[in-house]
Amino acid sequence: MTAPAKALAEKLPESRGGINWFKYASPQTFYPLAGKLIPLFGWPALALALVGLYLSFFVAPTDATQGESYRIIFIHVPAAWMSMIIYLAMAFWCAVGLIFNTRLSFMMSQALAPTGAMWTFIALWTGALWGKPTWGAWWVWDARLTSELILLFLYLGYMALVAAIDDPRRADRAGAVVALVGAINVPIIYFSVKWWNTLHQGASVSVTSAPKMASIMLAGMLVMALAAWAYSVAVVLVRVRALMLERERNTDWVAQLVESSR
Amino acid sequence: MLRILFAVVRRDLLLAWRRRADVFTTLAFFVIVASLFPLGVGPEANLLRTMAPGVLWVSALLATLLSVTRLFAADYADGTLEQMLLSTEPLTLIVLGKVMAYWLVTGLPLVVLAPLLGVQFDLPQGAIGVLSLSLALGTPALSLLGGIGAALTLGLRGGGVLLALLILPLYVPVLIFGAGAVGADAAGLGAGAHLLLLGACFLSALAVSPLATAAALRIAME
Amino acid sequence: MNWASAGEFWAMGGKGLYVWGSFAVTLACVLAEIALVRGRFAGVRKRLARMRVAADRGANDET
Numbered sequence: 001m002t003a004p005a006k007a008l009a010e011k012l013p014e015s016r017g018g019i020n021w022f023k024y025a026s027p028q029t030f031y032p033l034a035g036k037l038i039p040l041f042g043w044p045a046l047a048l049a050l051v052g053l054y055l056s057f058f059v060a061p062t063d064a065t066q067g068e069s070y071r072i073i074f075i076h077v078p079a080a081w082m083s084m085i086i087y088l089a090m091a092f093w094c095a096v097g098l099i100f101n102t103r104l105s106f107m108m109s110q111a112l113a114p115t116g117a118m119w120t121f122i123a124l125w126t127g128a129l130w131g132k133p134t135w136g137a138w139w140v141w142d143a144r145l146t147s148e149l150i151l152l153f154l155y156l157g158y159m160a161l162v163a164a165i166d167d168p169r170r171a172d173r174a175g176a177v178v179a180l181v182g183a184i185n186v187p188i189i190y191f192s193v194k195w196w197n198t199l200h201q202g203a204s205v206s207v208t209s210a211p212k213m214a215s216i217m218l219a220g221m222l223v224m225a226l227a228a229w230a231y232s233v234a235v236v237l238v239r240v241r242a243l244m245l246e247r248e249r250n251t252d253w254v255a256q257l258v259e260s261s262r
Numbered sequence: 263m264l265r266i267l268f269a270v271v272r273r274d275l276l277l278a279w280r281r282r283a284d285v286f287t288t289l290a291f292f293v294i295v296a297s298l299f300p301l302g303v304g305p306e307a308n309l310l311r312t313m314a315p316g317v318l319w320v321s322a323l324l325a326t327l328l329s330v331t332r333l334f335a336a337d338y339a340d341g342t343l344e345q346m347l348l349s350t351e352p353l354t355l356i357v358l359g360k361v362m363a364y365w366l367v368t369g370l371p372l373v374v375l376a377p378l379l380g381v382q383f384d385l386p387q388g389a390i391g392v393l394s395l396s397l398a399l400g401t402p403a404l405s406l407l408g409g410i411g412a413a414l415t416l417g418l419r420g421g422g423v424l425l426a427l428l429i430l431p432l433y434v435p436v437l438i439f440g441a442g443a444v445g446a447d448a449a450g451l452g453a454g455a456h457l458l459l460l461g462a463c464f465l466s467a468l469a470v471s472p473l474a475t476a477a478a479l480r481i482a483m484e
Numbered sequence: 485m486n487w488a489s490a491g492e493f494w495a496m497g498g499k500g501l502y503v504w505g506s507f508a509v510t511l512a513c514v515l516a517e518i519a520l521v522r523g524r525f526a527g528v529r530k531r532l533a534r535m536r537v538a539a540d541r542g543a544n545d546e547t
Contacts, residue, residue, distance in 0.1 A: 057493075058486060068497035072506045079510070118513050126506040133502050150431045157428040164418050173481040174414045178428055181410060181474055185432055188466075192435035192459075196442060231514065235521055242525040249532055258536045261529075 025102045027244040028253040034237045042234035048227035055220035072130040073217070078225035079123040080144075082232055083151060084186075086116030090158070091183035094176035106172035107247065109179060110162055111240035115232050117155035123148055143194035150189050154182040168247060266351045270359030271366075277336070278367040284332065288368045289375060292325040296379045307384050314383035315393065315444030321379075322372050322397060323404060323433055329368050330408035330429075331415070331422055333360065334479070338416055347483055353476040361409045361472070369401035385448065392447040396460060400440040403464040406471040407432045413478035436463050 024030045056074035063070040090109040097105030127145055128138045139145065158178050165171035248254050278285060299317045300310055337343040337360075346356050376397050380390040411429035415421040443456035487493040496503045 060486075062486060062497065067499060069499035069502050071496070071503050075506060075510050115517065118517055122510050122513055125509055129502045129506045133499050150434055153427065153431045157424075157431065160424055160427055161414060164415075164420060164424055170481055170484060173484075174478060177410070177414060177474055177478050177481065181432065181470070184470065185435075188463075189431070189434050192438045195459075196438045235517055238521045238525055242521070242528050245525075245528045245532060249535070254532065255536070258529075258532045261533075 025100070025104055027104050027107070027248055028251075030104055031241060031244055031253075031257070034241050038234050038237050041230045041237070045227050045230035045234055048223055048230060052220055052224035052227050055216070055223055060217050060220050061214070066134060069130060069133040072126050074220050074224050076123060076126040076130055077221050078228040079119045079126060080148065081225055082228045083116055083120040083123050083148065085229075086112050086119060086232065087151060087154070087179075087183065087186065090116060091179045094179040097172065098176050098180075103172065103247070104244075106176065107240050107243045108236075110172075110175065111236045111243055113155055113159050113162075114239070115235055117152060117159065119228070119232070120148060120152040120155060124152065143190060143196075146193045147186070147190045150193075151186065154186070158182070263355065267355055267359045267362075270356050271363045274360055274363030275366065278363065284329075285367050285371065288325050288329040289371050291328055292321050292372055292375065293379065295321040295324055297382070300383070310383045311385060311448070312445075314380060314385050315389075315441040315448070317383070318376055318379055318393065319397075319400075319437055319441040319444075322376070322401060323430075323437060325372060326368065326401065326404045326408055327426055327429070328422075330364070330405065330412050331425055333364050333409055333412040334416055335412075343479070344483060347480065353479065354472040357409065357413075357475045357479070358472045361405050361475075364409075365402050365405040369397075369405055372401055373397045385444070389444050389448040392453045392457075393444045396440045396443040396453070396457060399457065399460045399464050400436050403436050403460075403467040404433060406464075406467040407436075409475040410471050410478055413475045413482060416479070416482040436460065439463060 024033060052074065056071055060071070060074075062068055090112045093105045093109040093112070096102065097109070124145070127148070131140060132138050158175055161178055162171045162175040165174060245254060245257075296318055299313065303309060303313065334343060337346065347353060349356070373394055376393055377390045380393050385393065407429055408425075410432075411425045414428060415425045418424060439456050439460040443453040443460060446456055447453040494500055494504070
């Protein structure tokens with residue numbers, strides 16, 4: 001699997017159409033780049049969050065049917081989106097790592113997992129707080145809620161497995177297998193739970209039939225989602241930098257880095 | 263190709279036969295868990311009848327989970343696994359053989375015993391048939407998926423709990439369709455669609471998990 | 485502007501507990517994550533610098 005990857009990597013500098021992406025596949029070159037990118041994502045995240053909060057509390061009008069409690073949507077939906085996007089990104093980096101044998105890819109997915117788990121937790125928490133005034137129950141076994149809960153388990157399983165293996169090489173790869181198998185399973189789980197839910201009509205509450213959303217609400221949600229995205233990128237980059245230093249502490253580039261920062 | 267598959271199955275069955283007690287443990291666990299539920303929720307027949315599919319399925323799932331840690335453990339401990347990885351035969355086939363033998367030893371007895379427990383829960387006759395059928399289709403899928411987890415957690419401390427955390431989410435669709443089939447039949451809706459979807463789960467597990475298990479074994483033994 | 489007074493804003497039409505419960509927990513999670521991740525990064529840097537100093541001292545002792 002790695003032989004074609006190597007051939008590709010060797011060929012790439014010649015066949016350049018702009019940036020050589022493989023250059024940044026090594027921690028040594030990615031470390032300073034990540035350092036420069038962090039403020040570029042962190043500060044816009046803060047600004048976007050402030051704009052988003054302003055939109056969601058002062059511009060968006062009160063909902064006719066749900067009253068004020070619908071304002072939870074402005075974090076609930078972005079959190080749910082982030083939880084899924086981050087899982088996909090994690091699986092993507094795991095696949096890249098297995099195919100091209102780049103250790104940075106695995107570090108990326110390990111840096112993504114805690115943030116993804118956090119968004120999943122927030123999505124569940126805000127979902128419960130939204131459900132109580134809206135449906136009268138903290139929790140319903142709706143397809144989306146249940147899938148989200150299982151997604152949290154998938155995150156926890158991945159993190160637990162990676163943490164349990166001492167050999168980093170084995171931890172990377174074993175984690176990657178779990179993440180990829182989980183990624184295949186997520187849609188299957190979603191549809192099976194959906195089907196199961198429609199068969200048990202008793203407890204079903206329709207979340208899908210939301211009334212058409214006013215464009216200002218949509219705008220608020222999108223701004224908040226962008227803020228969440230930029231925040232996640234910044235935090236993940238800080239974490240991946242820490243991971244790089246931990247993992248590569250015996251290499252020359254880390255030694256030079258420590259030397260130059262004294 | 264088939265020769266090596268059967269050779270692995272025969273070897274594992276022989277090994278299991280020499281340690282019959284292990285097989286019995288899994289089966290006893292299944293029966294005990296299923297029998298604890300009525301003690302917990304009370305002897306009301308109607309309630310038990312509605313709960314039975316879920317209880318029996320969850321018990322089967324836990325029994326699989328408990329025993330699947332042993333799938334590669336013995337071969338790992340005595341170095342046979344290393345020889346298997348070095349052999350020129352395809353590892354996926356060896357893995358498939360091992361999972362098949364494992365299912366014959368732990369899954370099949372559950373399928374055979376389940377009707378008895380179904381009677382204990384006062385399931386109607388038709389539903390008992392569907393229960394056996396759904397377990398016959400579903401437990402192989404559980405064994406196959408469990409193999410991935412067993413290979414990933416090979417030789418790790420706290421492997422059992424970790425294994426549960428890793429593969430229980432993957433068991434969700436199998437549980438839903440398996441228990442759903444029995445429930446649907448008991449409710450008079452017909453179990454056909456559930457059983458077909460359960461079959462689809464089994465076939466996709468059959469396609470993916472030997473590959474994933476083989477990959478996980480190579481990673482673990484590197 | 486939706487709110488006539490600050491009190492009305494915090495009450496959120498009687499749903500204040502739910503709305504502020506959501507936003508506060510999210511904020512707490514985000515702040516905690518930032519603190520943890522920065523602490524981890526700073527900790528690694530500090531540990532590496534200390535290891536470096538220790539290595540230098542070891543080298544000096546030998547000579």
